Amino acid sequence: MSTRNVRQALYQPGYLRSAWPWRAVLYLMSSAPVGALALLGIVVFALVGGVLTIVVIGLVVLAALGLAGVPVGAIERRRLRLMDNSPARNPHRTPDEPGLLAWARVRYQERTTWYELAYTVLFAFGLWMADALALLGALGAPLAMMATPILLALDGGGQAQALKYWSVTSYPEASAWSLAGVLLLPVGLYCLGVFAALRSAFAHLLLVGPEGELREELGEVARSRARLVHAFEAERRRIERDLHDGAQQRLVALTMTLGLARLDAPPGPLADQLAKAHGEAGKVLAELRELIHGIHPQVLADRGLEAALGDAADRSPVPVLVSASGLGRLPEPVEKAAYFVVCEALANVAKHSAAGLAEVGAEIREGSLFVSVLDDGVGGAVLLPGGSGGRAGGSGLTGLSDRVAALDGTLRLSSPPGGPTILSVEIPCEPIEVFG
Numbered sequence: 001m002s003t004r005n006v007r008q009a010l011y012q013p014g015y016l017r018s019a020w021p022w023r024a025v026l027y028l029m030s031s032a033p034v035g036a037l038a039l040l041g042i043v044v045f046a047l048v049g050g051v052l053t054i055v056v057i058g059l060v061v062l063a064a065l066g067l068a069g070v071p072v073g074a075i076e077r078r079r080l081r082l083m084d085n086s087p088a089r090n091p092h093r094t095p096d097e098p099g100l101l102a103w104a105r106v107r108y109q110e111r112t113t114w115y116e117l118a119y120t121v122l123f124a125f126g127l128w129m130a131d132a133l134a135l136l137g138a139l140g141a142p143l144a145m146m147a148t149p150i151l152l153a154l155d156g157g158g159q160a161q162a163l164k165y166w167s168v169t170s171y172p173e174a175s176a177w178s179l180a181g182v183l184l185l186p187v188g189l190y191c192l193g194v195f196a197a198l199r200s201a202f203a204h205l206l207l208v209g210p211e212g213e214l215r216e217e218l219g220e221v222a223r224s225r226a227r228l229v230h231a232f233e234a235e236r237r238r239i240e241r242d243l244h245d246g247a248q249q250r251l252v253a254l255t256m257t258l259g260l261a262r263l264d265a266p267p268g269p270l271a272d273q274l275a276k277a278h279g280e281a282g283k284v285l286a287e288l289r290e291l292i293h294g295i296h297p298q299v300l301a302d303r304g305l306e307a308a309l310g311d312a313a314d315r316s317p318v319p320v321l322v323s324a325s326g327l328g329r330l331p332e333p334v335e336k337a338a339y340f341v342v343c344e345a346l347a348n349v350a351k352h353s354a355a356g357l358a359e360v361g362a363e364i365r366e367g368s369l370f371v372s373v374l375d376d377g378v379g380g381a382v383l384l385p386g387g388s389g390g391r392a393g394g395s396g397l398t399g400l401s402d403r404v405a406a407l408d409g410t411l412r413l414s415s416p417p418g419g420p421t422i423l424s425v426e427i428p429c430e431p432i433e434v435f436g
Contacts, residue, residue: 005084007197010190021189024196025139027082028131034079035128038072038120067107069116072123073207080207083200088208112209119206127199134195138188145181149174255281304328305335309342309360316346318355318375324362330369334429337403338362338371341411344400345373345423353377353421364429368409371425381415 003009009020070092077088091112095102107113144163151160152174160168162177258278265271300308306327313320329335342360349358355377362371404411409427 004086005197006193006200010193010197015193016186016189021193023082024189024193025135027079027196027200028135028192030079030082031123031128031131034072034075035123035131037075038068038128039124041068041072042120042124067104067113069118069120070107070113072120073112073116076119076123076203076207080200080204083196084204088204091208112207115206115209119203131199134192138191138195139185142181142185142188145177145184148177148181300335300339305330305338305362308335308339309362312339312343312346313360316358317350318346318353318358320346321357321359322361323359327362327364327369330429333407334369334427337400337407337409337427338369338425341371341400341404341423341425342373348381349373349375349377349421352381353379353419355419355421367428367430369425369427369429371427373423375419375421377419377421379415379417379419379421381413381421 003012003018003020006020006024009015009018012018015021074090077090080088092110093106095106141163148160148162148168149171152168152171154160160174162168162174166177168174168177255278258274258281261274265274299311304327306324309324310322313322330338346358346360349355353375355375358373358375360371360373362369364370401411404425404427407427407429409425412424413422414424415421
C-alpha cells in the first residue's frame with residue numbers, strides 16, 4: 001500500500017530511505033518566504049486600512065485585514081501537498097454571482113476567511129520562525145558537526161569551533177564530532193518529520209478544517225439539489241403554459257368543430273361517427289385539463305395551500321376530513337411540496353389501503369409547516385430507500401422525500417400491519433402572508 005502522507009511514512013521502516021524526510025525539510029524551508037509574504041501582506045493591508053480610516057470609521061481596517069489571509073491560505077494549501085499526496089480542498093464557496101463585490105461578500109460571510117486571517121497572523125509573527133529553529137536544530141546542528149574536520153582544515157589545522165561553542169584543535173577530535181553528526185542526522189530527520197507532520201496538521205485544521213472536504217461536498221450536494229428542484233419547477237411551469245395555451249386550445253377548437261359538424265350532418269352512420277368522435281374529443285380535453293391541474297393547480301397559485309388541500313380532498317374517491325386553518329400564504333416551493341405530498345398520499349390511500357376514511361392535517365408551529373395524512377386502512381406501507389414508498393404491489397411516494405429534503409424538511413411514515421397509516425411531513429418555513 002502506497003504511503004499517502006508524512007504521518008503514515010513515519011511509521012514505515014524505510015522512512016529515511018524515502019523522499020518524505022526531504023519533503024519535510026523542503027516544507028519547513030519554504031515557510032520563511034511565505035512567512036515574509038504574510039507579514040508584508042498584513043503590513044500593507046493595515047496601512048491601506050489606516051489611510052482609509054481618515055475618511056471612513058475603523059471598520060475599514062477590519063475589512064481590509066479580513067482578506068489578507070486569503071492569498072496566504074491559498075499558498076499554504078498548495079504547500080500542504082509536500083506533506084500529503086492528497087490535495088487540500090479549497091473550502092471557500094464559489095459565489096453565485098460574478099463580480100468582485102459578490103466575491104468579497106461571500107468571503108466576508110465565510111468562517112474560513114477569518115481562520116485564514118488568524119493563521120496568517122500566527123504565521124507572520126511566529127510559525128515560520130519556529131520552522132526555521134526546527135531546521136537549525138534538527139538538521140543544521142548535525143550538518144555543522146559533520147563539517148568540523150573541514151572547518152579545521154580550512155583554519156590550517158589550528159582550531160575550529162564546533163557548533164560555535166566548543167573548540168576543536170585536533171583531527172581525531174574533529175572526526176569524533178563528525179561521527180556524532182552522522183549518528184545524529186537520522187534522529188534529526190525523524191524529529192523534523194514529526195514536527196512537519198504536526199505543523200501541517202495545524203495548518204490543515206485552520207485552512208481546510210476538520211472534515212472540511214466532506215462538509216464542502218455535502219454543502220455542494222445540498223446546493224445542487226436545490227438548484228435541480230428550482231429548475232424542475234421552472235420546467236413544470238413551462239410545460240403547463242404550453243399545454244394550456246397550445247394543446248388545450250387546439251382541442252377546444254377541434255371539439256367545437258366536431259360539434260358543429262355533428263349538428264349539420266344528416267342522420268345516419270356519418271352522424272353517429274361524428275358523435276363518437278365528439279365524445280372522445282371531450283374526454284381527451286377533460287383528461288388534459290386534469291393533467292394541467294395536476295402539474296400546477298390554479299387554486300394553489302391563487303388561494304394558497306389551505307384551499308388547495310380542500311380541493312384535493314374533494315377530488316379523492318375516499319372520504320377525507322381536512323383540518324387546516326390559519327396557514328396563510330407560504331413560500332411557493334413549500335406550498336407545492338406539501339400539496340403534492342398530500343395528493344400522492346391520497347392517491348396511495350385510494351389505490352392500496354382499502355380505507356374508509358382519511359384525514360389531512362396542516363398547521364404552522366414553531367417556524368415549520370407540519371402536514372399529516374392518516375387513513376384507517378390495512379397498513380403495511382413502507383418507505384423504501386431513495387425516497388420511494390408504498391404497499392406491496394403499489395407505486396408510492398416516489399421522489400417526494402427528495403422534494404421535501406431539498407427544503408431541509410423531513411418525511412416520516414408509520415404504517416404497522418392492520419393500520420393506521422400516518423404520513424407526516426415537517427418543512428421549515430415562515431408565512432409570507434397571514435389570512436384573517
